[in-house]
Structures are given as structure tokens and as C-alpha cells.
Amino acid sequence: MSLAAEAFVSQIAAVEPWPENATLYQPLKDDQILLSDCASSLAVQTYLRMCGLPVQVACKANAEYMSPSGKVPFVHVGNQVVSELGPIVQFTKAKGHSLSDGLDDVQRAEMKAYMELVHNMLLTAELYVQWCDDSTAAEISRPRYSSPYSWPLNHILAYQKQWDVRRKMKAIGWGGKCLEQVYEDVSQCCQALSQRLGTQPYFFNKQYVTFLSHSHAVRSLPNKASAELTNPRVQIIIARTLSELVHHIVLPARAIIYPQGQDDRLGVSIKLS
């Protein structure tokens, strides 16, 4: 967002308290949503829950087009619509809720760096695997993405999205990478996170968890949707290098998001060495 828009949003946001009927919109859970969108949505949900802000989740087939920036998830709060994690964090900060208050400047900078790492590495890798790998794209991504639409619109929209993502990958320099290189990069990223975590329960003090990374980890683990990923190597990499991460973050995170144990997505238990 531009500086002027940011200032405007913060001013408007600061005035009203968080309403009861705030809603988060994401694509249809069972048939349509893809790995990367699901991870982003989980990240936002966890953040809001950790801040203690109530939010309902609504699934809409056209959530991506409803969003003002074209990316899911987005929240509808009062009469404001804010999309993506970064702007949502700023929006809640303007309302006075924040998780990073206890951090000093150095830690905050470190936190931002790690968030950028997760965002640039894990999210981009997810997009790469989903759309640039031909078999995954043909068997999972395209059919799921276009499932709410009828012929021939489903093919048109799916191919349009694939071209868009591939163009974006080329623009950031990932176009020339092959799948093995991507797995290498993911592995390195996970190792860096694992090292940072060490044996502590959280990345930074008690209140602040890099929910983004754990949400990606949670999503990357075998479940009904991603079990169909043709190459399960991603799960193995993450499960191996993130053993601590899984123990200390994934399981508590599941408890946060699904307090009543409603999570039925994990169909396979993880063996950790």
C-alpha cells in the first residue's frame, strides 16, 4: 500500500474497536483451495487468534477476485477490507493489538528478516511446486483451482493462473530453477529456522511465534490435500529438518487453531527421529 493509503487506513482503523462479526474469506476448503493459499489463511487465522480477536471464516469460490489486492485471505472488518498478512498486522496494530510489543529493535529486525525468509522462500517454493511442475499442475492445481466453474471457463481460468504464476517466477529469477534446486532451497530455509529455534519453545519471546513458518510446516505435512502431491519429498525434507519445529510449534499450533480437536486433515502420523 502507498504511504498515504497506509496512513488513511490506520486513521480509520484506530477509531473503531474490533467488531464481533469480522469475517475472513478464503477459497472453498474442500475442493478449491491450494497449499499456498491455505498456508496464508492459516497464518492470518493463527495471528488473529493469538491476538485474541474473534474472526469467522467464510469460504467463497470467488474469494481471490473479491480481494482488493487479488490475494487471499482477506478480512472484512466493519466496512474495511484488508488483504494479506502484512497489511492485516498493520491494521490490527492501528487498533492497538500487537504481538511484537515486547521485542526490542534488534529482535524486531531479526523477526522481520525471518518472516521475509519464510515468505520469500517457503511461499515461493510452494507456488513453484504447485504451478511450475507440470505433473502437479495438471493433476492437482488446475483441477482444484477451477473446480467451481463450468466448461470451458474452468480451463481458461486455470491456464490463465498458471501463466501468471510462471511469468512471476521468471520475473523473480526462479524460472530457470528445476525441482531439485527448489528442494535444496527449502531444505536450507528449514535448517536456518531450525537452528534459530534451537531448543526454545518459541522463536522470539513467549508471545511472538513466527506463525507464518509453522503454518507452512503444518500445511506441508501429509494431509488429505497435499497427500496428493506427486512428489512427497517436500514433506520429508520439512519433517526431517524441522523436527524441533514440528514438536514445539506444529502441535501447539494445531491446538490453537483447532481447540476442540477438530483437525481431521492429518491422516498420517509423523515419525520423528
Add this chain to the structure above:
Amino acid sequence: MGAVHAKSLDPLPMHGRDLGVNPDDMIEVPEPEHAAKQEILENKDVVVQHVNIQGLGRTKEDLLGHEISDVFHAKNLIDVMKKAHMARQKLLRLGIFKEVEVLIDTSEGAGALPNGLDVIFEVTEVKRLTGSYNTMVGNNEGSMVLGVKLPNMLGRAEKMTFQFSYGTKETSYGLSFFKPQPGCFERNLVLNLYKVTGQFPWSSLKETDRGLSAELNFPVGRSSHTVKWEGVWRELGCLARSASFAVREESGHSLKSALSHSMSVDSRNSAIFPNRGALLRINQELAGYTGGDASFLKEDFELQFNKHLFLDSVLSASLWGGMLYPLGGHSSCIADRFYLGGPTSVRGFGMYSIGPQSEGDYLGGEAYWAGGLHLYTPLPFRPGKGGFGDLFRTHFFLNAGNLCNLNYGEGPKAHLQKLAECLRWSYGAGVVLRLGNIARLELNYCVPMGVQSGDRICDGVQFGAGIRFL
């Protein structure tokens, strides 16, 4: 009337040009006076023996047989001239000839009857390819419009037109193929391929339609019918970040595949300022049974009566109505609903600014009706009579209408009640200008009444331009 040359049947003076004709072969003795000559022309029986068309290049001859066949039935010379003139009009309306000249001559050659006539149409075909290039400047945008037309493409009055508009805000194009049935021009097939973009600030909505359609037009008695199939890929989006959430919820892509039928009976003597006659147009559309996401049944009608009163004034009454019934349990899409209000429908209200709305964005409604009563008179004191002044009229109007969503579970009585309550109406007077035979401009002073909360009004002076007015 165009150029009609007629060589007279009267024999030329003996000492004039030598036609090699024996005076004893003449059918009747010619009268020397001019007045008597005319009388002979009218009473004289003739037989049209040959009708030729000269100047055909790529046009196939079987196309034209029907247009000129009537000339053979003429009984006397004046009749021949009238029928030849009508045939000329028919040939021109095919759109494949630039110029048509009629030549009526006596029959010559073997088998020529003494009272036989030959009618010759000398035609000039239009060029194979015509192009046009325009630049248009509108509201904060400019665009370049390129048009290409291929008339009479395959020789049977087929026409292909292509229009491409490239602008600062949007790009749109349209390709159209028209094929009439040889022998009956009113029965024709039109195929269209198009992409159009529209911006609707009253709903904070922008819509991009990419579609193709096939339509068949045919006359039945005095009515003309159109049966059409249309497949459209619609993309809706918010025009501004401040659009209401109800409009934001409609953003996205949808596919509409619809069959529609439309019937029109028009007995008016003119489309713009009719003095008499009536118009009835009924249109229905069924979407969803030939594929696509949108699923609904839509009906709408238009009725207009005109009556000429004393002193060149005309009383005109019109009624519009429509209903949209979503099928299959889906709710209707904002792009399919009806809109009401503005200088072309219920005057005195903002453009399409009547009915259900959310945060200032008008969402349209599933049922509507609108009625108007107009009195058209010539301008006071009739300035410019016989010329420019005839393009203007003053009019006094009374408009009323309503737009709402019906609860389809209830019976028809409840529907009628809902349509009758919260009636919006307005009255006023103004000046109307006719543009060609298609469009008109209006400048009115309006007083809106029955305004409901949420409607946007335009009381006072309102300007309107368009093709279809209530």
C-alpha cells in the same frame, strides 16, 4: 426518385431518326398533343418481357431474382415505373449496390411483342473492402476505433464487419457476420464475436464481457422474431476501492449460456416522433440449460401507443416491465438484474439510481415496471417551420415506476402489491431533439415525487441522450 429513363412508346416523326419501323406496324395512331400522349401512356397495356440486371461482378444472380420478380406483373407503363422503382429500393436495401439506375425500353430482337417492354437495372457494386478510422475522446479517456467492412463477401449479400477500439482505459472488439436468405432478405442469420467493457459508476462496478452469439431473424406475418443463443464469459470487478461489500461479493468470473426469443410488432410511422401506431416488444431469455453458471428465466416487455391529437400534437403512452426468476436455487447476478431511473426511463431520478442499494451502490432488482404519458407539441410559435424547427418538439411528461426484489414464494397478488407500493413518479416538461432516425436528445425540467430513501434524484434540469426512452 433516382434516374429512371423511359423511352416513349410513341413513334417518332417520319422525318426524324430512322428506326426502320413501318408506320403500319404501329398499334395505334399517335396523337400529336402532349396531354393526349400522357393519357395513352396510362391506358396502354404493356407486357414486360425481359428484366435484365447489368453491371454484376461478384454478385450471384439467384439472389436478385426475388427482388425484381414483381416487375413482371406490371400491366401498364405507369405500373411498370412504380414497380421498377420499388424493385430499385429493394435492390438498394440489400446493401450491395452503390447505385442502381432503371432503364425501361421497348422490346427488341426475336420474339419481341409490339407492346413488350424490357426493364434494365444498371447497377454499380460496392467495393470489396471498406475501412474507417476514428478517434474518440470521452470522459477522461481517448480511444482509436478501426472499422473494416466486407460487404457482399461471397456474392449473396453476406456482410462481415469488424470493429476494433483501442483506448487508454479499455480495449474492445467485435466481429460480425450477416447472411440473409436469398429470396427473403428479412430472414437472416447473424453471428457475432465480441469483447466489450463497461463501467457502471452507479453500482461501482466494471464488467468485461467476452462472448459469441448466433441469432436468427425472421418475420411472421406482421411481427418480426429473433431467436438467439449467446455464450458470454463475464468478469465483474469493483470500480473503486470504496465499492460496497455487496458489490465486492459479486466480483469474479461467470459464464452465461442463454437462449432468447424476442418478438416485435411495430406499426408506428416513425421510430422517433411517431404520430400514430403502436409498438409491442416482448423478450424472454432462459439461461443455464445450455451450460454455464448463470441460471435464470428473464421476461420483459415494452408497449407504446401514439395518437394524433388536434393541431399537430401527439399523445403517447408507454409501459415497460420485466421480471427475473433465478433458477436452481442460485441467487441472481448483478449483471442480469434490471435497473431503473435516469433521463431515459423515469426522469427526475439519477441514472439507474432507483431501488435496492447498499452504501450508495445500486444493485438492481429482479422485477420492475415503468410507465410514461407524454404530450408532444411543436415548438411554440413554430420557429424554423418546414426545416430545422421540425427536428424539435416540446413535451410534457408524467413518468412512474418501481423496481424491487420479489419474494417468489408468495402468490401473484403479493407480487403486485409489492410492485405497487413505494411508487416513484415524476412530472415535468422539456424540449426534445431528433438525431437522424435513431436517437434523440432531451432537455427537461423534472419534479421527482414518491422518492424513497436511498434513491438519488436529479430534480431541476436534466439532460438525456439515447435511443430508447420511456
